[in-house]
Amino acid sequence: MSIARLIRLLACTLLLAGSSTMAKAHTRSESHTNWVIDGRLVHVDVTIPDLEAARLDPAGGRPSDARILSYLRTRVAVSTGGKSCAMAAPAHMIAAAPGFRRATLPYDCFDTDDMTLHFNAFFELVPSHFDLAQIQIANGDFSEQIFTSDTKEIHLKKAQGGELADASFLKFVEMGIMHIFTGIDHMSFLLGLVLISRRLKDLIFVVTGFTIGHSITLGLAVTGILRPHGEYIDALVALTIALIGVENIVVTLKRPNNLALATGALLLGMGILRIFGVGSLPPMLLIGAAVFTGCYLMISGHLHDAGRLRMVVTTVFGLIHGFGFAADLLESRLPKGKLAEILVGFNLGVEAAQLTVVLVLTGIVVIARRTRLATPRAITIDVLASCLVAVGMFWFIGRSFTAG
Numbered sequence: 001m002s003i004a005r006l007i008r009l010l011a012c013t014l015l016l017a018g019s020s021t022m023a024k025a026h027t028r029s030e031s032h033t034n035w036v037i038d039g040r041l042v043h044v045d046v047t048i049p050d051l052e053a054a055r056l057d058p059a060g061g062r063p064s065d066a067r068i069l070s071y072l073r074t075r076v077a078v079s080t081g082g083k084s085c086a087m088a089a090p091a092h093m094i095a096a097a098p099g100f101r102r103a104t105l106p107y108d109c110f111d112t113d114d115m116t117l118h119f120n121a122f123f124e125l126v127p128s129h130f131d132l133a134q135i136q137i138a139n140g141d142f143s144e145q146i147f148t149s150d151t152k153e154i155h156l157k158k159a160q161g162g163e164l165a166d167a168s169f170l171k172f173v174e175m176g177i178m179h180i181f182t183g184i185d186h187m188s189f190l191l192g193l194v195l196i197s198r199r200l201k202d203l204i205f206v207v208t209g210f211t212i213g214h215s216i217t218l219g220l221a222v223t224g225i226l227r228p229h230g231e232y233i234d235a236l237v238a239l240t241i242a243l244i245g246v247e248n249i250v251v252t253l254k255r256p257n258n259l260a261l262a263t264g265a266l267l268l269g270m271g272i273l274r275i276f277g278v279g280s281l282p283p284m285l286l287i288g289a290a291v292f293t294g295c296y297l298m299i300s301g302h303l304h305d306a307g308r309l310r311m312v313v314t315t316v317f318g319l320i321h322g323f324g325f326a327a328d329l330l331e332s333r334l335p336k337g338k339l340a341e342i343l344v345g346f347n348l349g350v351e352a353a354q355l356t357v358v359l360v361l362t363g364i365v366v367i368a369r370r371t372r373l374a375t376p377r378a379i380t381i382d383v384l385a386s387c388l389v390a391v392g393m394f395w396f397i398g399r400s401f402t403a404g
Contacts (some may be wrong), residue, residue: 029126035117038138041088042078042107053101055125062188069103075121078107085109116155119147123150143160176349179325185237186321187357191386192244194361195381207358209311211351213318214325216255219343221326233323235399240317242392247300248385252378256301264294270400281400325350
């Protein structure tokens with residue numbers, strides 16, 4: 001890599017690293033609650049990672065059990081008919097897995113109609129915090145919901161029916177469109193695909209591969225055949241952004257060996273660190289990614305026309321993004337009778353938004369060339385691809401060491 005390219009890459013990295021807002025936006029802050037509803041009795045177990053619990057101590061240390069219980073009692077509640085339920089017994093801490101704190105809060109509700117679950121913890125500390133809630137009813141009903149700063153209440157009837165139960169086909173299409181337009185990581189990856197495609201045929205190959213991949217895993221995840229760890233998927237999505245950026249640079253340089261070895265070595269190093277307990281991604285996942293990355297970049301960089309090979313690889317990347325797409329749908333209980341409608345609608349929305357992004361980016365490039373406002377292609381790819389590498393690695397490393 002030339003000195004100029006290295007400087008550009010470092011500049012992008014430093015710019016991102018210095019942005020505390022972006023750092024917070026991509027650090028997962030989460031908790032888990034389990035709501036067991038047996039008639040008028042409601043038992044709530046709240047599981048908090050040590051990282052989140054430390055936010056309750058001004059010094060950043062380990063807060064006492066009393067501090068955690070005092071905090072949760074004012075922010076976790078159950079109500080019926082608009083009136084708060086009383087505590088059935090004192091809240092107390094219970095055993096938890098290493099790295100977590102766990103509290104249980106029992107409630108006794110005078111009525112079981114119009115029951116509402118309330119969770120308002122950590123949002124004032126981390127606005128992007130979310131709580132993954134599992135709701136179990138005595139009759140066997142089960143649903144998974146999510147509390148966010150915008151959704152601090154869940155009405156039990158809605159949770160039992162699923163918020164998508166009465167949604168129209170167009171609603172599912174809209175959800176797919178918004179998932180792309182509000183997902184900066186997926187938008188960044190699409191930019192990488194446009195950059196790597198020198199011809200329309202190349203662009204068709206990579207977009208087709210990406211579509212095939214994410215359609216497969218979207219279906220597998222939504223139907224419950226495969227349920228990967230969400231935190232692993234978030235990190236791998238970021239890695240695909242970095243790799244598409246590296247490949248753009250490799251193709252421009254035509255000397256892939258050094259970049260392939262450096263990228264593979266970084267992932268291998270993270271895998272070795274994970275063996276010694278540093279990080280959160282499985283070591284074999286990181287080691288496998290290192291081998292795949294090194295081999296693919298070397299092959300791609302030496303091929304005269306890697307279009308068809310790139311289609312295979314973007315299919316693999318699409319498999320990863322498909323699980324990311326499914327996360328939006330899995331936040332709510334999916335009505336089994338509408339799974340086919342949901343999958344088709346959501347996927348159509350994703351494809352429509354994806355095609356729009358690709359066409360807009362391509363149009364900008366064409367207009368810039370015709371008006372002679374474009375910089376030479378090599379410089380444009382150099383700058384944008386370097387930024388993709390910096391953004392992707394920034395997110396990947398951040399998500400790898402803060403996930404779960």
